[in-house]
Amino acid sequence: MYDLLIKNGRVIDPVNGVEGIKDIAIEDRRIVRVEEDIPSFSASEVLDVCGKTVIPGLVDIHTHLSPSTSRYSHRMLALAGVTAALDMSGPIDGVLRLAREEGAGLTVASIEALVPGANIPGLAPDSKDIEKALDEALDKGSLGIKLLAAAYLLEPDSIGNAFRIANKRRAYVAAHCGSSKTNSDIRGFLEAVELAGSNRVHMAHVNSYCRGLIRPDAEETEEAVRALIDHPWLRSESYMSQMNGNSAGCENGIPKTPVTKNCLRLGGYPETQEGLRQAILDGWANINIAAGGQNMLINGPEAVERWLAAGTDTGVSFPVNPPLPRYRLATAKRPDGSFVCDALSTDGGGIPRNVLVSHGLSLIRFGALSWNEYVYKTSTAPAKILGLPDHGSLTAGLLANITVVDPEKQIPVLAVSNGRLIMIGGHVCGAGSRFVTTERGERNVLENGLEPLVIHLEETGFYKGL
Ligand SMILES: [Zn+2]
Known part of the structure; x- marks a missing residue:
């Protein structure tokens, strides 16, 4: 007997070349079969999702999961059909506590913002200061660090050092771009691209530097697109909310x-x-x-x-956020046909704009993205960047991470995370969290009562490319 059978949905799984009406059988939390007409009597629970679309679990690579943003962040992600998420600011102690106390069954990870007066002394931390902040973050379970120009405009030298030091340690590093010499705008973005040099850096929410603060938003957007085409080792994401x-x-x-x-x-x-x-x-x-x-x-x-x-x-x-940059960055491609921004994100979680399904499906309806491209940008690519072994496809043998959406209403209707149902029909039924960490952070994650998922960043898409 299978534990769960998701029946009659239109399954879209580009990694395995699957598109059509299929059933998915889950046993011991793992996908065991994706086929037509698996008999209902072979499962102890059957969910008929006729008329709905079944895709690999959504991975939101830019969210906020600290208690100060909202104690409901995990619930909000589950309601949005998301099964894995990267928190983009910490602080890790609070993120771990929220994941334990208010978890909704998701797989989550966190990177630690460099905050003057907290983990760095001021706006011009030196290499030793940054190394210390990174070491502390890794030992507590973070995957790396985040530059947070939304709140703190650091000196350009410090930003360049943070990129270099994180890369030397093979840690994750993401930038909300902008420095003391620029701002959180297109100048800050282009400056960060230069400061990155050949280092691997995740450029956060690229659309947010294209709000028309310096030049018309359409021009700023094309400048960002060109910079990302010219620096293909940079990872990036854009979001769709106004x-x-x-x-x-x-x-x-x-x-x-x-x-x-x-x-x-x-x-x-x-x-x-x-x-x-x-x-x-x-x-x-x-x-x-x-x-x-x-x-x-x-x-x-x-x-x-x-x-x-x-x-x-x-x-x-x-x-x-004007419409043109959001549309352009969600859909822009490089000359080789790959996407300019690797992933669609939300910068949501506790911030109420978890629109991967509602806005993403609008892009499909508009003819701007195919279903396969949507799945790639919301699941396959972000899962590769984070090195999540059980996300990004519906391959038999993987822990089941599945999102079911209503393509007419453009809402998520069901989410299975790590083989367990976490949301059905707008009701959250998941609990706890699986916490993505490195070998250095495993112990603290365990001590916080969470199930660790240890990854090796040098083997992920962040360092190896997509
Ligand atoms: Zn953010």
């Missing part, structure tokens, strides 16, 4: 983070706490609040109250 996500925290009447100031400027507001208050009232700024088991965005007078009650320390989102 909303960004950042901190609304203010100090002495001024927003603390450079990106929030950029967003106020883009909306024609003063770059002050008063400007932010007016933007929330008008609906240009949206405050991130917890409600109904997930986070949502609100604006208007109640949002201002909530924001002030939290001492301004809430998340904030602005509709600053």
Whole structure:
């Protein structure tokens, strides 16, 4: 008897060249057969997904899973049909705790932001400072480090050193681009490409540097596309939401983070706490609040109250991502036919914009991506970059990681993660987490009560290419 049989769905698995109405049998958490007409009586549980599309579990390679973003991050990902995710900022202690206490059955990993006053001394950390921060992060279970120009514009030398040191250790390194000499914009992105040199770096949310802050957004987008074509060893992802996500925290009447100031400027507001208050009232700024088991965005007078009650320390989102860069970067190809940005991401998780299914399926409907390309960008490629052995395809023998979507409503309807059902019909039923780490972090992951999945980064797509 099989434990679970997913019947009558349209299965799309480009890795195995499968496309058609098939049944998937799962036994001992592993996929054992993908065939037509597997009899219902051969399984102890049967889920009929007639009219739905069955794809390899979604891997979101840019999310936020710290308790300070939202305690519901894991639930929100499961509801979005995601089965594996990379947290892009830490801090690792909180990410581990949330994965244990609020897990929804996903496979998750984390990289640690370099934060002045926390794990680095200031905005110009030297090599020793960066090595120390990286060592601490790896020993706790992180895969590597993240440059976080959304909040901290480091010196260019420090950024270049961080890329070099992470590569020397064969650790993961990702950049929200921008330095003290540039900003979180197209200049910061092009500067980061130069600073990377021949090092492997994950360029985070490429669309976010193409908001038209310096030149028209279409021009900025083509500059980003050209830079990525010319530096094919860089990994990258872009997201599809109109909303960004950042901190609304203010100090002495001024927003603390450079990106929030950029967003106020883009909306024609003063770059002050008063400007932010007016933007929330008008609906240009949206405050991130917890409600109904997930986070949502609100604006208007109640949002201002909530924001002030939290001492301004809430998340904030602005509709600053123009449509053209999002469309272009989701679909752009290199001359050899491969994608310019390796993966579609969301920069979501606890930030409510987990739109891999809703927006991704719009691109398919629009004729901009085929189903095979969609599966590649949302599962196969990100799984390769992270070196996840059981994601990216529906190959017999792998732990079952499966997402089922309703192609008409463009919503996820079912998710199986590591062989267990974690979401069905908008109800989250998964618990716990499998935590992706390196040999150095295995012990701390175990001590945190989590199941470790040890990977060797030098063997992943991050270092070996796709
Ligand atoms: Zn992010």
